[in-house]
Amino acid sequence: TRDRPDALRTPIVAVLGHVDHGKTSLLDKIRGSAVSEGEAGAITQHIGATAVPLDTISSIAGSLVDPDDFDLPGLLFIDTPGHHSFSTLRSRGGALADIAVLVVDVNDGFQPQTEEAIDILKRTGTPFVVAANKIDTTPGWNPQEGEPIQVSYEAQSDRASSRLDENLYEIIGQLSDSGFSADLYWRVQDFQGNVGVVPVSAVTGEGVPDLLTVLMGLSQRYMKDQMAIDVEGPGAGTVLEVKEEKGFGTTLDVVMYDGTIREGDEIVVGGMGDPIVTEVRALLQPKPLAEIRTEKRFDRVDSVAAAAGVKIAAPDLDDAMAGAPVRVVRDRDRELVVADVESE
Numbered sequence: 026t027r028d029r030p031d032a033l034r035t036p037i038v039a040v041l042g043h044v045d046h047g048k049t050s051l052l053d054k055i056r057g058s059a060v061s062e063g064e065a066g067a068i069t070q071h072i073g074a075t076a077v078p079l080d081t082i083s084s085i086a087g088s089l090v091d092p093d094d095f096d097l098p099g100l101l102f103i104d105t106p107g108h109h110s111f112s113t114l115r116s117r118g119g120a121l122a123d124i125a126v127l128v129v130d131v132n133d134g135f136q137p138q139t140e141e142a143i144d145i146l147k148r149t150g151t152p153f154v155v156a157a158n159k160i161d162t163t164p165g166w167n168p169q170e171g172e173p174i175q176v177s178y179e180a181q182s183d184r185a186s187s188r189l190d191e192n193l194y195e196i197i198g199q200l201s202d203s204g205f206s207a208d209l210y211w212r213v214q215d216f217q218g219n220v221g222v223v224p225v226s227a228v229t230g231e232g233v234p235d236l237l238t239v240l241m242g243l244s245q246r247y248m249k250d251q252m253a254i255d256v257e258g259p260g261a262g263t264v265l266e267v268k269e270e271k272g273f274g275t276t277l278d279v280v281m282y283d284g285t286i287r288e289g290d291e292i293v294v295g296g297m298g299d300p301i302v303t304e305v306r307a308l309l310q311p312k313p314l315a316e317i318r319t320e321k322r323f324d325r326v327d328s329v330a331a332a333a334g335v336k337i338a339a340p341d342l343d344d345a346m347a348g349a350p351v352r353v354v355r356d357r358d359r360e361l362v363v364a365d366v367e368s369e
């Protein structure tokens with residue numbers, strides 16, 4: 026039994042998809058929309074992740090999201106590279122995620138890394154939605170900056186909207202060939218048995234309100250129990266990248282999904298050989314954008330609570346591996362934690 030009440034953590038959302046299909050642009054658009062809604066400071070950039078709080082989602086989504094309907098604190102997005110050589114990183118991101126957005130260029134449809142992402146999602150059983158991106162490139166498109174997709178549809182000629190529909194049904198067919206029953210998201214009743222397709226543009230922001238709404242709704246409906254964590258318990262996370270960092274030596278870019286990690290904590294990290302037992306020397310977060318030109322690129326923080334991305338500096342990390350577990354020992358038996366990491 027726990028002596029502290031559980032808190033609801035932010036669901037982790039992996040953004041997956043083929044190279045150039047618009048994953049990073051979509052996250053940039055969400056950041057940009059927050060700025061234009063006067064919520065610039067609300068979105069925080071973590072190591073390897075972007076945290077978007079519920080209030081910001083609600084101001085971008087307008088009437089689609091009523092913050093009173095939700096008690097999850099927001100969404101933590103992990104961007105992943107589409108290039109074929111980053112398969113491990115995609116696989117890590119996908120395995121770590123509570124839910125995922127599969128970004129598909131609406132003109133190109135499924136491509137090799139789309140198929141690969143689908144395999145990862147299948148293997149890990151991660152629920153996902155499809156963002157059918159670049160709808161603004163549909164011939165004859167009449168862009169509706171930042172609007173929900175229904176508003177946007179109403180502004181299109183019959184020709185443009187049926188052209189888009191053809192592309193969307195092509196993607197729905199490809200999902201079905203991959204074994205997923207799918208439909209346009211507003212036709213989906215049961216998101217557990219069906220994949221919702223959300224038409225979006227990362228350039229005009231059309232459909233972005235819908236995408237955020239669907240992700241928030243899915244998380245609230247199906248993930249809430251999993252999100253209840255003991256925030257002050259010993260931290261647990263997954264290594265996304267192992268990186269040399271000037272002045273810090275080998276560091277780990279980690280996404281924490283449980284508990285808290287503090288400076289000075291003893292941690293166990295999965296390595297190429299035996300698990301590494303070491304002590305956290307520093308926890309680092311990227312400096313806010315405005316300060317990025319200053320000499321130091323990172324801010325030191327005393328502790329980080331899940332869900333969050335963080336860079337860990339510690340001795341002896343050279344043999345650490347991307348995808349490996351990170352566990353804080355705290356008041357537990359170290360050997361048990363080591364055995365736990367070994368068995369993952």
Ligand code: GTP
Pocket residue numbers: 042043044045046047048049050051105106107108158159160161162225226227228229
């Ligand atoms: P990788 O990280 O390399 O896998 O690519 P990515 O999926 O992050 O794609 P990225 O966001 O870098 O976008 C690739 C190109 O597509 C850029 O030139 C973007 O400007 C363009 N692009 C992305 N989304 C849209 C969109 O909705 N409409 C249009 N017209 N262009 C877009």
Ligand code: MG
Pocket residue numbers: 048049050104105106107
């Ligand atoms: Mg990218």
